Amino acid sequence: ETGVTQSPTHLIKTRGQQVTLRCSSQSGHNTVSWYQQALGQGPQFIFQYYREEENGRGNFPPRFSGLQFPNYSSELNVNALELDDSALYLCASSSGRGIDEKLFFGSGTQLSVL
Amino acid sequence: GNSVTQMEGPVTLSEEAFLTINCTYTATGYPSLFWYVQYPGEGLQLLLKATKADDKGSNKGFEATYRKETTSFHLEKGSVQVSDSAVYFCALSQYSNYQLIWGAGTKLIIKP
Numbered sequence: 001e002t003g004v005t006q007s008p009t010h011l012i013k014t015r016g017q018q019v020t021l022r023c024s025s026q027s028g029h030n031t032v033s034w035y036q037q038a039l040g041q042g043p044q045f046i047f048q049y050y051r052e053e054e055n056g057r058g059n060f061p062p063r064f065s066g067l068q069f070p071n072y073s074s075e076l077n078v079n080a081l082e083l084d085d086s087a088l089y090l091c092a093s094s095s096g097r098g099i100d101e102k103l104f105f106g107s108g109t110q111l112s113v114l
Numbered sequence: 115g116n117s118v119t120q121m122e123g124p125v126t127l128s129e130e131a132f133l134t135i136n137c138t139y140t141a142t143g144y145p146s147l148f149w150y151v152q153y154p155g156e157g158l159q160l161l162l163k164a165t166k167a168d169d170k171g172s173n174k175g176f177e178a179t180y181r182k183e184t185t186s187f188h189l190e191k192g193s194v195q196v197s198d199s200a201v202y203f204c205a206l207s208q209y210s211n212y213q214l215i216w217g218a219g220t221k222l223i224i225k226p
Contacts, residue, residue: 104157105159
């Protein structure tokens with residue numbers, strides 16, 4: 001059973017650029033959640049996808065968007081990058097969309113915006 | 115809105131000491147409560163959870179009891195080991211948009 005994998009592990013972009021982060025879910029999981037974690041803070045919920053549909057969203061602007069594919073892998077896209085977007089981006093998969101489901105996290109993508 | 119507050123770290127203890135990490139919450143309704151742990155170089159892992167008042171979650175010698183009257187979910191362990199060194203996060207479920215709301219995390223350092 002493979003775990004949750006994220007790519008790339010590190011990324012450096014400049015302000016105004018666009019970025020795409022990728023996540024492969026754990027085998028058998030149909031739900032993916034994305035979180036942003038600033039240094040020294042807890043994760044902040046961006047959105048959740050369940051069976052290719054956005055299922056819930058946190059307080060992030062529309063320039064944060066996502067996709068979930070038929071194999072349940074997922075992408076997080078961020079347009080018009082700002083300096084404050086520098087953070088660790090975490091992907092988590094689960095076997096159902098219920099929030100009480102156990103989340104399985106990847107190791108994250110560290111994004112630096114210069 | 116809903117929120118979680120954890121005691122600030124780092125918390126430094128000697129091996130075999132008793133551990134308490136405080137967590138209090140503010141929430142409408144009846145959220146589930148969680149402790150996640152992040153070991154050095156690894157992703158977040160669920161440590162334990164409780165889904166209703168007075169429930170006790172337990173795992174790997176850690177325990178936490180869901181106290182509605184004090185809106186708390188403190189993490190305890192009777193005898194810590196060096197391998198328990200990690201960052202511990204308390205979180206609650208917000209059902210309206212399927213998210214977990216997280217505390218800022220507490221770094222635990224166990225010295226031999």
